[in-house]
Amino acid sequence: MICDWTxxxxxxxxxxATLTINGITVQVSTSGDFNVSVxxxxxxxxASETSYQTYHHNVTxxxxxxxxxxxxxxxxxNPSPTPGIAIYAFIGIVAIVAVAGIILVLKKRK
Structure with missing residues (x-):
């Protein structure tokens, strides 16, 4: 008898994690175990999961x-964090205060 499956x-x-074999999703238990005929x-x-490197492998x-x-x-x-919106808001406020200060100084000179 010839067996075409293993x-x-x-x-x-x-x-x-999500597990696929030949593009077909395989049922994985809550403990991560699987058993399938191929x-x-x-x-x-x-095999893939968010925040993990995807596993790719051919097996004969x-x-x-x-x-x-x-x-x-x-x-x-984790990549180094990028500046969030808070840093940009701070820079914007400093710029507004600086411009307002310059305007006040120029008005006093007149």
Whole structure:
């Protein structure tokens, strides 16, 4: 008997990550475990979660075997914060006060 399928089991962390195999979403348990039947040969695995680096991997699977995969997504490093609106508001207020001061000085000279 020829078996055209194999089994892929494993875990993905963090547990809330989305897992796709060959573009098809795979059910992941609340603890991050999964178990799915896939076609023999090369399968494309993608795991993703907000604030984590996306995992991309091709895995070649042999028929009739159970293959285990552990995926640990790495957190995306936080970029240095950019100045928020508060800094721009502060600069604007300083500019308004400076212009008002110049106007008052010029009016007193007249």
């Amino acid at each position: 089994y892929l089991t494993g875990t993905v962390s963090p547990a809330g 076609a023999n040969g090369t399968n494309y695995i993608v 699977l042999n028929s009739g075997r159970t293959n285990n995969v552990t995926i640990n997504l790495k957190p995306v490093s």
